[in-house]
């Protein structure tokens with residue numbers, strides 16, 4: 442049985458590791474377009490900031506570690522075409538030579554590529570001009586070349602999703618003056634604007650200029666004589682034009698699934714053009730599985746979605762690897778659980794926000810609440826702001842959002858809610874969870890439980 446995985450990031454490597462784990466005799470080959478298998482691209486902002494001192498430290502495992510598990514790595518090798526009938530994969534090596542690799546089962550983990558928003562001038566500018574996209578290790582090296590060789594003093598970041606925010610922090614840490622432009626009304630649009638406003642304030646407190654409701658229209662080289670190299674023209678919500686000069690521009694406006702190879706082999710596409718897969722990560726093409734940022738994701742509350750996240754890619758890859766070996770595992774589904782650190786604060790969400798719950802057919806009620814992360818009489822406590830969403834009719838917990846200090850255990854607290862959601866608990870039943878307590882670290886009623894109790898009071902009164 443020869444398994445071939447295409448892609449050497451979270452999904453492809455997870456599939457390969459799982460297959461080798463379950464069957465140490467399995468013949469597993471991983472085809473990777475670049476030379477950086479199993480790199481934690483989630484850590485890129487912390488390499489750019491300087492907190493991670495060498496790019497090699499971003500490797501979850503080295504190539505040697507991976508090969509020691511018994512998989513064969515074909516680096517700098519690009520998969521070009523799938524011959525479905527002949528079960529062969531055409532690949533091109535770095536030197537241009539072509540080869541056909543036979544497979545019994547194939548796992549596609551080609552991931553995502555950066556979205557290119559419709560900005561005039563963007564296609565004519567690139568890394569040499571100080572204009573960057575950011576998704577791969579290659580993109581990271583380009584960014585670092587600009588930072589190290591051109592010593593930019595200023596940057597405009599287009600997009601204020603979580604990667605844009607992490608990069609605002611990273612570039613600020615490197616001493617750049619940063620302007621962040623976001624076309625939506627508030628930063629971090631994956632959480633409610635009430636929490637986005639708190640994130641916004643944290644950016645502003647660290648001297649990031651935040652321009653929301655601002656749509657970038659044009660990028661151009663700055664006219665001669667000016668110190669800055671690039672000009673960014675945008676339209677504000679009121680219609681007026683906003684222009685900024687900068688030495689560097691980062692375009693981080695999301696990703697789109699990389700599906701060309703799969704689609705040309707006849708794979709059906711689904712939500713947002715991602716590869717359609719069943720819960721076993723099977724595509725409609727015989728003997729071909731797919732996982733990670735290139736596929737649709739089953740959401741436990743909302744059905745089929747597109748949710749490109751590393752945590753999800755690992756899980757889907759693991760399922761694909763097991764099933765490629767002949768197993769019958771199902772991806773249990775995502776809740777979109779995520780967390781981001783913004784300077785000294787963190788924001789997190791799991792499940793559905795109010796409008797998303799409406800779209801999924803629920804009758805949601807959402808409440809805001811604040812609680813201390815631990816007993817306020819013990820030094821160093823921080824307030825946590827939360828939003829709890831539950832279903833009016835059934836009392837079922839539907840979602841939670843948290844914002845608070847980076848040391849307020851925001852990530853682990855959202856995981857309490859994610860666990861409750863996973864098990865379809867009611868909001869009220871969250872109070873029954875036996876959670877830990879000591880005054881320096883918590884309260885007899887854990888902050889999340891205080892939030893769910895506030896929701897229950899609101900739902901009862903309404």
Ligand SMILES: Cc1cc2nc3c(=O)[nH]c(=O)nc-3n(C[C@H](O)[C@H](O)[C@H](O)COP(=O)(O)OP(=O)(O)OC[C@H]3O[C@@H](n4cnc5c(N)ncnc54)[C@H](O)[C@@H]3O)c2cc1C
Pocket residue numbers: 447448449450451452453472473474475482483484485486518519520521550551552553554575576577604699702732733734735749750751752753754
């Ligand atoms: C800066 C940044 C920060 C992030 N932070 C987080 C975070 O904090 N938490 C989180 O959950 N997620 C985070 N993510 C998202 C996460 O990194 C992705 O969801 C995850 O990497 C997806 O893994 P993947 O294997 O599906 O695809 P990708 O990581 O996109 O990898 C695709 C792989 O396929 C290879 N490939 C593509 N085409 C071919 C081909 N034709 N032939 C051979 N190889 C090919 C590529 O070289 C690559 O190895 C972050 C992403 C970025 C960019």
